[in-house]
Amino acid sequence: MRRNVLPGLRLSLGVTLFYVGLIVVLPLAALVFKAASLGPEDYWRIVSSSRALASYRVTVLSALGATIFNLFFGLALAWVLTRYRFPGWRIVDAMVDLPFALPTAVAGIALTALFTTNGWFGSILADFGIKVAYTPLGIMIAMCFTSLPFIVRTVQPVLEDLDPALEEAAQSLGGSDWEIFRKVILPLLTPALLAGVSLSFARSLGEFGAIIFIAGNQPMSTEITALLVFIRLEEYDYQAAAAIASVLLIAAFVMLALTNWMQSRALRYTVRG
Amino acid sequence: MGATRTGRKPPRVGDQPLFRRMLIGIVLVIVALLIVAPLVVIGVEAFSKGWAVYRDTISHPDTLHAIGLTVFAAIVAVPVNTAFGIAAAWSITKFDFWGRRFLLVVIEIPFSVSPIVAGVAYLFVYGLQGVFGPMLDEYGIKILFAIPGIILASMFVTAPFVARELIPLMQAQGRDLEEAATSLGASGWRTFFSVTLPNIKWALLYGVVLCNARVMGEFGAVSVVSGNIRGQTNTLPLHIELLYHDYQAAGAFAAASILALIAVFTIIAKVALERQGAGRVRRPALVASPAEKTQ
Numbered sequence: 238m239r240r241n242v243l244p245g246l247r248l249s250l251g252v253t254l255f256y257v258g259l260i261v262v263l264p265l266a267a268l269v270f271k272a273a274s275l276g277p278e279d280y281w282r283i284v285s286s287s288r289a290l291a292s293y294r295v296t297v298l299s300a301l302g303a304t305i306f307n308l309f310f311g312l313a314l315a316w317v318l319t320r321y322r323f324p325g326w327r328i329v330d331a332m333v334d335l336p337f338a339l340p341t342a343v344a345g346i347a348l349t350a351l352f353t354t355n356g357w358f359g360s361i362l363a364d365f366g367i368k369v370a371y372t373p374l375g376i377m378i379a380m381c382f383t384s385l386p387f388i389v390r391t392v393q394p395v396l397e398d399l400d401p402a403l404e405e406a407a408q409s410l411g412g413s414d415w416e417i418f419r420k421v422i423l424p425l426l427t428p429a430l431l432a433g434v435s436l437s438f439a440r441s442l443g444e445f446g447a448i449i450f451i452a453g454n455q456p457m458s459t460e461i462t463a464l465l466v467f468i469r470l471e472e473y474d475y476q477a478a479a480a481i482a483s484v485l486l487i488a489a490f491v492m493l494a495l496t497n498w499m500q501s502r503a504l505r506y507t508v509r510g
Numbered sequence: 511m512g513a514t515r516t517g518r519k520p521p522r523v524g525d526q527p528l529f530r531r532m533l534i535g536i537v538l539v540i541v542a543l544l545i546v547a548p549l550v551v552i553g554v555e556a557f558s559k560g561w562a563v564y565r566d567t568i569s570h571p572d573t574l575h576a577i578g579l580t581v582f583a584a585i586v587a588v589p590v591n592t593a594f595g596i597a598a599a600w601s602i603t604k605f606d607f608w609g610r611r612f613l614l615v616v617i618e619i620p621f622s623v624s625p626i627v628a629g630v631a632y633l634f635v636y637g638l639q640g641v642f643g644p645m646l647d648e649y650g651i652k653i654l655f656a657i658p659g660i661i662l663a664s665m666f667v668t669a670p671f672v673a674r675e676l677i678p679l680m681q682a683q684g685r686d687l688e689e690a691a692t693s694l695g696a697s698g699w700r701t702f703f704s705v706t707l708p709n710i711k712w713a714l715l716y717g718v719v720l721c722n723a724r725v726m727g728e729f730g731a732v733s734v735v736s737g738n739i740r741g742q743t744n745t746l747p748l749h750i751e752l753l754y755h756d757y758q759a760a761g762a763f764a765a766a767s768i769l770a771l772i773a774v775f776t777i778i779a780k781v782a783l784e785r786q787g788a789g790r791v792r793r794p795a796l797v798a799s800p801a802e803k804t805q
Binding site: 242243244245246248249250252253254256257260261262263264265267268270271310313314316317320321323327329331332333334335336337338339340341342343344346347348350351356357358378381382385401404408414417418422439440442443444445446450463464466467470475478479482485486489490492493496497 | 522523524525526529530533534536537538540541543544545546547548549551552555593594596597598600601602604605607613615616617618619620622623624625626627628630631632633634635639640641662665666669685688689692693697698701702720723726727728729730733734747748750751754759762763766769770773774776777778780781
């Protein structure tokens, strides 16, 4: 390796390691330590209790539903924002980031106000017999809102960089629009879509603020895992809180590994020499 | 064919007028329902009981205290995180060392960890059941259920914000300019302030703006470590929850309208900074770029 002439390695790396160690690694290690101190039997009993299992189920299923919705809607939105120009597209483009900028608690009470049976949307849906607020559907809508930007923002740059010559070649070979989209464009978007999907799913698994207002929070039916952790804390059952939180932490690490793997795949198609 | 070619290209995929209009229509309707409506409903609900209730909520001592605490947390957490982000970006992009990629992944961990998990984790460090809790208690130092805990939890959730804007950009810019400056005799600090900083200032500001928005809006992690003591450890998002569960919906929305306004300004700042080129180089650039391989 060539010798590096720049100064500041010790200082900058020292500051970085100290900060990451103190702020990120130490607390997570303490959590893992606390959960591990339970012993395998107690740990398993807590994380596989029927209430915990029900919370995993509603969290994972809602996150799945929200991610599938965002997959289609996010792709459509990214497509519209890169391919079409219409009055106000810049405003729509900026608005996509609102779910990231708006605090989750604010989003939570706003969505609840919209979807309760006397809210703007809730009252209309109630006429059709659909209840959203205080049901798993409400959880899904909150997750849709908070994780919407991920897929749009991972797909958009790839769509922008797509070489028009590829489509033109496919058109000159007589492909229909749908065929070209399916066989030429979609395969090129797939790595970015998958990366966006895994980010969106991971965010939905851990979301708390936006959900607790709209969810109803009934044990066994509309209680998400993050809330169960919070409830165990309020009951001063710290070991149970640590154990269930560690399940969320493991899920986060699995998603992080998956996202990194998918992003490195996605970059193969976007990084240009 | 060449002779008959008109100047017009065939329409691009998905450009038939009917399809195009339909897709734009569908997307705009969903954006209006899912993104615009929540923003509008905050404003409408905030003023549903009239201007007087709005004014009374905002000027209530508890609300003012919550605003003050939120601003204070941001004033401490954002600069510290910014300094960390710069240090992390400098070390990761200007040097090659073992474990660089691993460090990058560790920095990004808070981004995928649930805020509730973050809060619980801090409990097991500084709480009475935690590693340092009993010791701190002996000396009478209060971190949890007090302002330091709120700031620490905010720092956790926003730790990657500045670093992840700077790292891809500084990676793409390489090291040549800094190496030239130091070889001409400039000190490290001088190199940073007159060579590096001008090149990264917009991206830096972009990261700072996003970091600030998240610190001010953080709910889950802060609600675990704050203890929700009204008028003492209530940040603005926690105060919203308190009012909401107190059946003071109009008050909750009034407080929420402040945060919504901050969110709107954040987006305006974000768009303005993107015009300056910030946020363009996407992450993570550490997947060895061709330039790096040939060095």
